[in-house]
Amino acid sequence: xxxxxxxxxxxxxxxxPVSINVAVDARGHYTLNNAPVAYSGVEGLSAxxxxxxxxxxxQPVIINADASATHQAxxxxxxxARLAGLSRxxxxxxxxxxx
Numbered sequence: 001x002x003x004x005x006x007x008x009x010x011x012x013x014x015x016x017p018v019s020i021n022v023a024v025d026a027r028g029h030y031t032l033n034n035a036p037v038a039y040s041g042v043e044g045l046s047a048x049x050x051x052x053x054x055x056x057x058x059q060p061v062i063i064n065a066d067a068s069a070t071h072q073a074x075x076x077x078x079x080x081a082r083l084a085g086l087s088r089x090x091x092x093x094x095x096x097x098x099x
Contacts, residue, residue: 024077025066032049062090063078
């Protein structure tokens with residue numbers, strides 16, 4: 001009797017992050033998955049998000065904004081995600097005890 005088992009490596013997808021983490025600091029600087037990004041407008045940020053998502057429109061975007069970040073900086077990320085075709089947006093939270 002011969003048993004054929006599927007190979008785990010045959011179906012392996014390219015290494016992609018499970019989510020795209022966008023951090024916004026108090027000065028309006030952005031980082032995508034811990035890599036600083038020079039902000040050149042919503043369209044540029046959108047292009048970076050699209051590049052990281054690859055062909056996965058279901059890729060979640062997690063926004064982690066500093067408490068002193070402006071609302072506009074956060075809205076920029078949300079608009080960039082929308083332009084990139086990414087609609088799964090969530091926010092990271094941090095309790096006082098995490099600081």
